[in-house]
Amino acid sequence: MVDHDHAPDCDCGANGTSRRGFMAGCGAALALTIAGGELETATAAQGGPRPIGPLLDDMPDNWGRFGDDDELGAINYLGGREIAAGMTAVTDYNSESAARFTLQDPITGNAIDALVSDVENPTTDTGDPMFPGRFPARRTNWADASDETGSLATAPADGGMAFADDAFATPLYIQGATHADALGHGWYDGQLYNGFDAATTHTPREFQEGVRGINNLNAVPGDPELGSVEMTHGLGRGDISQAADAGVVGRGVLLDVGRHMGTEGPNGTWLPLDTTGENEDAAITLADLQETADAQGTEIRERDIVLIRTGAIERTKDTDAEWHALGEPGLTYSDALIEWAHNMQIPYMGADNLAVEQITQQVTTDDVADNRADLTGTYLLPLHGAFLRDLGLTLNEVMDLSGLAEQCAEDGIYEFMFSGAPLHVEMATGGPINPVVVKATAEDMTDSETSDDPEPTETETETETEVDTDNQTDTDASGETDTDTEATAASGDGFGIAAAAAGFAGLAGAAARALRDGPAE
Structure with missing residues (x-):
């Protein structure tokens, strides 16, 4: 990457200030202003947000790893071994218990008033989640059994078939519903993933008709x-x-941070809104992911597909809940998070909020190496830069994880096979997607089958190996990735076998054992 000259915009957080203290200080006014939509005013008032380039200069990237012309990125990691790992996450248990979950938030055409009118945020109205500037997609029939529609309402011949047909009457914003981001969707310093020029984002296509x-x-x-x-x-x-051409299939894991650390919503399973930048409980750190995995007894392995639940999507369905497009909880930047995603070769990450990460973030001295303390400050969407542009890590946004999360919490099984492919729309910045998860469940368990002393499963007793921190992946002349690397735990990060064994105590462990071994003789 290109080096940048850098001078700090302010000295906030440079003296070891805590994240909470920092957010309540110089970053709060900026975050509040941005949350209200006054980005230009906020920038002028605070001299920020800070440029992303210097923050990410020393962080790892995957440019050239899969070839100089690669445009697929970390999805290249998902080879046959990873597909088989997803299948094993289901078949290692009682196969009759397998269930499927779809993760798309429905396209209803309903609008959240605060995004299409002068109503102030936060709003208690419900509708399709969408980012400000995009209005909901609405479809209507142009052929049906009425007298008001077009030619397709008439059968081609007596006794033949008649048809209903429809079309979108408003633009369908690709980024306004459940979707996967294209790697070219975001960039900084004039370059996309793999070093491609940002000018390529305005490539023309002419049509004869x-x-x-x-x-x-x-x-x-x-x-x-x-x-x-x-x-x-x-x-x-x-x-x-x-x-879209490659598809995304592999072992997925759900990290239900909302259920583990939430303070709002039904049963305290939602993380709070953060419209001012003052509430650290809305910021999900790498340590939070680790603690959630430990509490769930979930082992995150190399090349896993990681899904993160915050409770954000449920807010948009609850007429009594406040919601703010730019105040949703989400991941926040740290050097350790980027290095972890790189070392673990995470190919795909999704969440139930608009951006996976928080829109406005405060990077403190706790988030960067000691020699990078001058990089603390306010940033907008720095993880999009680190993930999409640098690592080629595809993001899946606005997922409905509520049903999947409830089942995972009930049976303690947070691993599954993830499968999905965005719509193939040439030259598009993203694609609507309805991912399908196939997961073993414990719905057929009885009280007599549960135990407080679970026996270790095969997964729990595998030998842990060190992650290759150099993360070198061989690529042959055809661009195919060598997938001989074993799926392992992130050693030293709390995602390992001991944590998984402890987390499977009680019902979760008994359910997993019973499902794997089948009913007792």
Whole structure:
């Protein structure tokens, strides 16, 4: 990566201030202003947010790992061994207990008023989660059994089939629903993943035949105009078609941080909103992920697909709950988190919020190495830079993890097979996706089958091996990744076998043993 000259914008946090103290200090006013949508005013008032480049200069990247022309990124790690690991996460238990869960938040067309009107945030209205500037997609019939629709309402011949058909009557914003981000979706310092020029994000495509559609459709306010669409612009590098063609299949794990550390919502399973930058309980750190995994008895292995639940999606369904698009809880930056994701070769990460990470973050001295204390400050979406642009780690946003999380909490089984592929839309910045999880369950367990003294399972007694911190992965001439690396725990980070064995005490351990071994003779 390119080195940058850097001078700190302020000395906040440079003297070892705690995360809570820092958030209540210089970062609070900026975070509050950004949460209200006044980004330019906030920037002028605080001299920030700080540029992401210097923060990430010394962090690892995967540029060139899979070839100089690679546009798929860390999904390359998901080979046959990883697919088999996902299957094993189900078949190691009683196969009759397998159940499937879909993770897409439905596209209803309902709008959260605060995002489409002058209503102030936080809002108690419900609707489809969407980022400010995008309104909900609404479809309508243009053929059905009524007298008001078009030619397809008429059967081709007496006694033949008649059909209903529909179309979106408003734009379908790809980033406005459950979706996977393309690696070219985000960048900094003029470069995308693998060093591609940011200018490629405005690659034109011309069509011989015009199609009536919307012109002047911009992120800034403006009146769209109907006309003939004969040229479009999109990602010339790193578009979502790469992930769509490859598909994403592997062993997945759920880290239910909301259930483990939540303080709000039903049974205290939601993390709080953080519209001002003052509430550290909304910020998910690497240590929080570790503690959640330990509490669940979950072993995170190399090349696992990691899903994180905060409770954010449930807020948008609860008419009594406050919600703020820019105040959702989520992951926050630290050097250790980036190095962990790199060393563990995490290929894919998803969450139930709008951005996986918090929109506004305060990086303190606790989050960076001792020689990087001058990099503390306020940042916007730094993990998108680290994950998408540097590591090529695909992000899946706005997932509905509520049903999956309830089942995991009931039976103590937080591993499963994850499968999904975003819609193949050429040159698109992302793709709508409805991931399917196949998971062993303990729904058929009885009280007599539970025990307080679980026996170790095969997974719990595997020999732990050290993660290769150099993380060198061989790539042959065809770009195929050598997947001989064993799936292992992140040694030294609290994700190991001992934690898993302890976490499986009681019902969870008994359920796992009973499912694996089948009913007693």
